[in-house]
Amino acid sequence: MNIDLSIHTDLARKILTGFIKSEITRFGFARAVIGLSGGIDSALSCALAAEALGPENVLAIRMPYKTSSPDSLVDAEKTATRFGVRMETIEITPMVEPMIQRDPQISNLRKGNLMARSRMIVLYDQSQAFKGLVVGTSNKTEILLGYTTLWGDMASALNPIGDLYKTQVWQLSRVMGVPQSVIDKPPSADLWQGQTDESDLGFTYAEADKLLFLLVDRRYSVEDCVAAGFKKEFVDQVVERIRRSQYKRMMPPIAKLSNRTVGIDFLYLRDWGT
């Protein structure tokens, strides 16, 4: 079965830059803050924000931990230079280290979460100082798979790329002129040396994106996906990942007591009045 995830990149670019501009300026802001990891997702968000707001209005922040790959820093710098945005570097090692030192048994998962949430703190602090909104860098694949840290890399004021699968992020990044080394390298959370997303997940983005596209966008059942050529175990695994991570895609439920409850029947868009 031929599953075509390709997008019309000019159309995507028009909609996404318009979105960034609208959702920042309507609240009286003109600027954006973006955490630049050296990876492709943040590079694409940075490119879109620079085009939408003007590069002088975008602050890219590198936030390395002591084990972060030096290549990540180089790639982040190349990206900032390529799109002409301001760049700052704020090490998170002094923030994260005391927490890690408290527990010699600390797992990689906990370390990763500490790093992601420390970066969130830095971005939101710089957002106030720079008077810009935090632009998110999570793509649709990782959001659906829950391959994210709640209140960490998921935290942002607006997310231009959250409805693009990783495959589509690659396609749009090529057109937008993201540096080749960023496009070519294997995606990695860069929490420890040699880590890659695809080895963490146990499958490739190319496979996952096609399956997610059928399950989510095309509303295929598990049986339909198997009939389309996907292995039953793989489909079950992905469906279960989506279900288990639903909480990461929502605000926490509020226990209803009154006649009108925030999050349940107090219904206004964020853009209310703007």
Add this chain to the structure above:
Amino acid sequence: MQINLALAQITTKLGNVQANLEKHLDYIKQAEAQKADLIVFPELSLTGYILQDLVSSVSHQPTDNDPVFKPLLEASQNLDIVVGFVDEDARHRFYIASAYLSAGRVLHVHHKVYLPTYALFDEARFFARGDSIRAFDTRFGRMGMLICEDFWHASPPYLLWLDGADILLFSSASPGRGLSRHDKLESAWWVENVNQSYANLFTSYVVHSNRVGYEDGLNFWGAATVHDPRGERLVLGPYFEEALTMATLDLNQIRRTRARLPLMRDERADLVHKELTRILSK
């Protein structure tokens, strides 16, 4: 006879009727300066689209003592105006509505009949359904108004046609969706196709005014169109940008097309009625 038509594809401030009214009056002035006879605004142009719990705080009655309609009715002394708003009836039911204003009077109000309540849409949760589809007379001939989902169903344009409308005025707040490798969003492709098809099938003018801008994550794609009775597209407004798009409707084209292609003459509404009666009695 010709109509000099202005299509106002605007963005709105969500729930800020006063700010939206000011934009309407500004666009009406611009249209006047271009000698427009009629200006058509999009769906819910005075309020914004995803209103949710704002509905009851943005409703207005189309009367000359209403603070929002008073200046619009005054402006309609110079050109006819179609605006989108939230109508509240005497029993406090709220409708997605379009009003046709002319020479200081309200000629017609249409209440949206089909309220999409699926996928990203939640209209029937907040609004009452309209229950009539009527054509009405204007100084340019008989027209009919429909709002967005109304013309995703084939029957409302058909009924307006049978009721004598030769000019169909469609308004939308159509959220853009369905990005693929094609140069148009699926929603834009669909709407443009059906508008052209209705113009062909009914040998009538089909006018479409669609909003632009963003509400939270939703984009609205604009691209106002006019299709003539041959199905030819006369104008296409820009995608995603605010614009006032002008078009000239030559009403003699209706006669020329129908002289060649008498679909109107040959339409068998009695047969439709008979078969509908049978189908509904099952």
